Amino acid sequence: MKKSIITYKSPQDPISEAFRNMRTNITFANIDDDLRVLTVTSTGQSEGKTTIMANYAVALAQSGKQVLIIDGDLRRPWLHKLFEMRNRRGLTNVLLKEADIGDVIQQTSVGNLQMITSGPIPPNPSEIMASKRMAETINTLKAAYDFVLIDAPPIGVVTDAAVLSAVTDGYIIVAALSVTNRDGLKVALDTIKNVGGNIVGVVANNTPQTKRSGYYYYSYDYSYDNESKQPLTRQEKKQKKKMKRKHQ
Ligand SMILES: Nc1ncnc2c1ncn2[C@@H]1O[C@H](COP(=O)(O)OP(=O)(O)OP(=O)(O)O)[C@@H](O)[C@H]1O
Ligand SMILES: [Mg+2]
Known part of the structure; x- marks a missing residue:
């Protein structure tokens, strides 16, 4: 397991304490809601969704869930x-x-914490x-667990996170400080609200700039571009540049 899962590697670290606080805050802020399926997303790419979700999940599992x-x-x-x-x-x-649910559930090295990996990458993720x-x-999974957490792509880029609104009890938005500006965050929050989603919390993450360099929202290694399987037209390229500027 990578050392960025600090709640497992260093439970006494103040950062692990922060994840336990996140657990408590989300629980208490939504005391009357039955929040069990939580989707984690962000405005753009590489804001720390997967890292935050993994640590939050470990903190939940450590509390016996x-x-x-x-x-x-x-x-x-x-x-x-x-x-x-x-x-x-x-x-x-x-x-x-091609497989039953039971066949793809894996036990992680953390007690009470199980995982379903993505499986092979499909050509049409949103669909x-x-x-x-x-x-x-x-x-089906919701009935078997206290919490089901879904790591979703950035909501400011593709619709995958938004289309999960029907099965999501609450969204957690991860916002990298110094990257997500107020407008970018508003786009994400509005997108969720427009599909009737419930936002349970925004987590500010302090990702160092260097970690993100080289793969911004619309950079070529992000397979968003592959969705249409067509090269981008000049107009689309222009639109992307505009979006990128808007979110920065
Ligand atoms: N608070 C932090 N401090 C230091 N490094 C961090 C922090 N948060 C995330 N990182 C690092 O930044 C990188 C991106 O994080 P992560 O993969 O969690 O982001 P993501 O939003 O899931 O990205 P993607 O859009 O590719 O799914 C990783 O290398 C991760 O270890
Ligand atoms: Mg990720």
């Missing part, structure tokens, strides 16, 4: 890497009816996330 984390980022799956687990089969295999089968799968 049965927790399942799902890699719902079918574009840049990373959860299995953080926990150093295999991703031969996962969510997409279940959605394509897959919006499918009836996805909703059924999440609802």
Whole structure:
């Protein structure tokens, strides 16, 4: 397991304490809601979604809750890497009816914490996330765990996180300080509100700039561009540049 899962590696560290506070705050801030399926997203890429979600999940599991984390980022799956687990089969295999749910659930090295990795990356992630089968799968899992956490791609970039609103009890937005400006954050919050989503918290993350350099929202290694499987037109390129400037 990577050292960035600090709640597991160094539970006494003040950062781990911060994740325990996050656990408490989210629990108490939503005392009357039954929040069990939580989707984690952010405005843009590399703001720390996966890292924050993994640490939050460990903090929940350490409090005795049965927790399942799902890699719902079918574009840049990373959860299995953080926990150093295999991703031969996962969510997409279940959605394509190639595997049963039970076959793809893996136990992590943290007690009470299980994982479904992304599985092979599909050509049409948004459609897959919006499918009836996805909703059924999440609802089945919800019945078996105290918490189901879904790591989703950035909501300011692709629709995958938003289309999960029907199965998501609450969204957690991760905002990298110094990257997400107020307008960018507003776009994310409005997108969630527009699909009737419930925002349970915004987590400010202090990612160092160097970690993010080289792969911004619309950089080429992000498979968002592959969705249409067509090269971008000049107009689309212009639009992307504009969006990028807007979110920076
Ligand atoms: N608070 C932090 N301090 C230091 N490094 C951090 C912090 N948060 C995240 N990182 C690092 O920044 C990088 C991006 O983090 P992470 O993968 O969690 O972001 P993400 O939003 O899930 O990215 P993606 O959009 O690719 O899914 C990783 O290398 C991670 O270890
Ligand atoms: Mg991620």
